[in-house]
Amino acid sequence: MRVGQDGSRSVIGPDACDSTPAAVIVTHGPQHRITYRNAAHREMFGDHPDPLGAPLRAFLPGTSGTSGTSGASGTSATSCTSPTDFSEVLDRVLATGRPEVLPAAPVRLPGSGAEGEPLRHLTCALSRLTSADGSHGVLAVMLDVTEQVAAVERIRVLSEQRRLALLRYASLVAAGSQAIWVIAAEGGVVERSPGWELMTGQTWEEYRGDGWVEALHPEDRASVVRDWETALVEVPARFTTTYRVRMSDGAYRHVAVEAAPVLDRGRVLEWVGTCTDVEQEWQETRRDELIARAIAATAGIAELDELLAALTHVVVPAVADSCSVYLLTEALPHPDGTRSAERVVATTRPDLPELPPHRVEHLGPDGPLLRAVEHRSPVHAVFPAGRPPPELAPSDAEPWLPPAANSVILLPVVVEGTVAALVTASVSGDRTPLGQAETELLGLLLERAHAPLGRALEYQRTKQVALALQRSLLTEPPAVPDLEVAVRYRPSNAAAQIGGDWYDSFERADGSLVLTIGDVTGHDLPAAVTMSQLRNMLRGLALGRQESTGSVLRRLDQSVQTLYLECTATCVLGRVERPAPGRFALQYSVAGHPPPLLVEADGTSRFLTVAHGPLLGLAPDPHYDTVTEELPPGSTLLLYTDGLVERRHEDIDVSLERLRRHAFDASRLPLDAFCDALLAEMPAEDSDDDMAVVALRVPPSVPGPPGGRPERGDPDRQG
Structure with a gap:
């Protein structure tokens, strides 16, 4: 072939392209009659005996229509490409001389099988040729690109599958x-x-x-x-x-x-x-863990302080850096609108300054603590570290917040419709401030512990009622012209203990002075109620008849065994009489109670142990000795309950001897100071019982010299 100036090609010689692997065919004229076909074309479309001169449509895809047209041998090529489009391309190349390409045209070649067989894909390049006489034809070069098309399709399918997989993965990940x-x-x-x-x-x-x-x-x-x-x-x-x-x-x-x-x-x-x-899930897990810890920490605890301390140790440091609990010790506010609250627990993170665990706070009418109590709703505040607003911590008030606090929650605890306690929690420094989640968590912790907390607080209130009842009965002694009488009472240091101690002193119509002291077994409200009834009953019996103290105790014991079947009590009943002017004598009886102590003016001290008798309510047919003891001028008589002498892990004889020596040391003090000195010698933390004291001092027969004192006896001499 040769290429003309217009881009046309002319045939150089026959069979010039037989060795080319592509199928080549040459046509001439507007009918596109075949003038040449190479071996590759014969192999692709069939080897016909004499195809030369036949129209190209019998041997090119798309020229025979959808049903195919017989060629010289009767075979056909069925195209999936529009025959009209292909004919137009042939005509256009012949007319214009501009080459064109039909890429990867799908074709069903002769002998490729039924309709269901895979198609072949041919890429056809068409260009115009010019013969020696100046006439024109078309050169068609066809390559079978079926494998390449299949590979591209496989790549396309894999790419689409990968794209869909990535979309599915992204959707799945985004959903969670x-x-x-x-x-x-x-x-x-x-x-x-x-x-x-x-x-x-x-x-x-x-x-x-x-x-x-x-x-x-x-x-x-x-x-x-x-x-x-x-x-x-x-x-x-x-x-x-x-x-x-x-x-x-x-x-x-x-x-x-x-x-x-x-x-x-x-x-x-x-x-x-x-x-x-996962904030919600984290909060729920945290809540469940803390509630479980609170339940475990408070299991089996009845003491109020221990229960509250256990709860605060759950809160600190898991929820807050500091947690305190205040008990409202008064049911009603003061006339000026303030209320008192006792801080009974204060737990703080170890690296922060501690707050005193025991302190009485006066809640001002405009303060946050009282606001939380009165509104029965939490108070929550967030502020710069160490700079609480004035409404939370006035400058003239005692600090109740840690110095570096940045937020605080005040949570009232309501028991049976009454605010019985107030819980405060705070965090400090750079720690994330407390928020609504922590407020709700504290409420849940207290709610889960509400039953034991309610029982403990109710017991505290019961004790307050019992103490009020007890103190209402512990009256001031009568004013007797020639005798001094002093009384003291100190309740138990144990929060859960309600004592049954009582004392009484009154003057009879005959001028004698009755002194009595006792202790009902038990440490609860019923014991306090029984104590009040026994005290009043004994007063009535001692006033009613002129009989010995032993007879009075016997009748009291019979009443106890009739009215209080499971009650036992101890008692000392004494009657101070005047056998002669300036002389005093004590008639007394003892019902299982520690013996009276007599300290004479010279310091000689001794216990009055002659009178004996069983506990009230114990013996079926009780008998109580009646003993009369002279009271020397200037002597001091001491009646007391066992709380004054008993100490844990100490023999009672050792305790009594210690009391005798202390009484000797204090005997020259005024009577009120004498009583205070004896109570001071028994530290509150060493006793789990109440203490009651009745002291009587007999006047000296002859006044001593001004500023002088009589000689003292030997403190080891018991008389």
């Missing part, structure tokens, strides 16, 4: 997370994460690389970075962790992180991970 991120093999975010931006408010420039760490809570950063660096080195199949992230609104929430390495032949290409907001 809020942010998807990609980190390089050596660390550092390398792709944008719209979810992270929406969650945290960080821009791409802010969180790329290691900038995402700035969105973590300061308390979590070090541990998260350490764990992540370990994962980059060890390459676990799955990396999980949970930490707090600052959200776009500035609040911190817990997120769960899951990440996995993308591996290629064992080499890490990158890491893909997700972040999911």
Whole structure:
């Protein structure tokens, strides 16, 4: 062939293209009659005996229509390409001389089988030829590209499948997370994460690389970075962790992180991970754990202080840095609108300054503590660390908040419709301030512990009622012209103990003075009620008849055994009489009670142990001795309950001897000071019982010299 100036080609010689692997065919004239076909074309379309001169449509795809047209041999090529389009291309190439290409046309070649057989794909290049006489034809070169088309289709299908798989994965991940991120093999975010931006408010420039760490809570950063660096080195199949992230609104929430390495032949290409907001789940888990701890910590505790201390140790440091509990010791406010509250527990994180655990607070009418009590609703406040607002901590008030506190919750505890206690909790320094979640959690902790707390608080209220009843009966002694009488009462230091101690003193119509002291068995409200009834009953019996003290105790015992079947009590009944002017004598009887102590003016001291008798309510036919003891001038008589002498792990004889010596040392003090000195010698923490004292002092027969005192006796001499 040769190429003309217009781009046309002319035939150089026959069979010039027989060795070409592509199918080649040459036509002439507008009918496109075949003037040449090479061996590859004969193999592709069939070897016909004499195809020359036949129209090209019998041997090119698309020229025979959908049903095919017989060629010289009666075979056909059925095309899936429009015959009209193909004929137009042939005509256009012949007319214009511009070559054209039909790429990868689907064709069903002769002998390829039934309609269901796969099609072949041919790429046809057509160009115009010019013969020696100046006439024109068309050169068609066809390549079978079926395998290439199939490979491309396979790649397309695989690509589509991969695209769909990625879409499915992205949808699945997005359904269970809020942010998807990609980190390089050596660390550092390398792709944008719209979810992270929406969650945290960080821009791409802010969180790329290691900038995402700035969105973590300061308390979590070090541990998260350490764990992540370990994962980059060890390459676990799955990396999980949970930490707090600052959200776009500035609040911190817990997120769960899951990440996995993308591996290629064992080499890490990158890491893909997700972040999911799990704040609600974290709060629920935390709540369940703390409630379980509170239940376990308070199980079996009846003592109020121990119960409250156990609860505060659950709160600190898991929820707060400091937690205190106040008991409202008064049912009604004072006339000026204030109320008193006793702080009974104060638990603080070890590295913070401690608050005194016991303190009485006066709740002002405009203060936050009283506001929480009166409104029966929590008070929550957040403020700069160490700078609470004036309405929370006035400058002229005693501090009740830790100095570095940044937030506080005041939570009233309501028992049977009454605010019985107030719980305060605070956090300090850079720790995240307390919020609504912590308020609800504290409420749940107290709600779960409400039953034991209610029982303990109810017992406290019961004790207060019993103490009020007891004190209402512990009257002041009568004013007797020639005798001094002093009384003292100190309740038990144990919060759960209600004593049954009582004393009484009154003057009879005959001028004699009755002194009595006793103790009812038991430490509860019924014991206090029984004590009051026995005290009044004994007063009536001692006033009614002129009989010995032993007879009076016998009749009292008979009444106890009739009216109080399971009650026992101890008692000393004494009657001070005047056998002659200036002389005094004590007639007394004892019912199982510690013996009276007599301290004479010279310091000689001794216990009056002659009178004996069983406990009240114990013996079926009781008998009580009646003994008369002279009271020397200037002597002091002491009646007391066992709380004054008994100490844990100490023999009673040792305790009595200690009391005798202390009474000797204090005998020259005024009578009131004498009683106070004896109580002071028994520290409150050493006794679990009430203490009651009745002291009588006989005047001296002859007044001593001014400023002088009579000689004292030997303190070891008991007389």
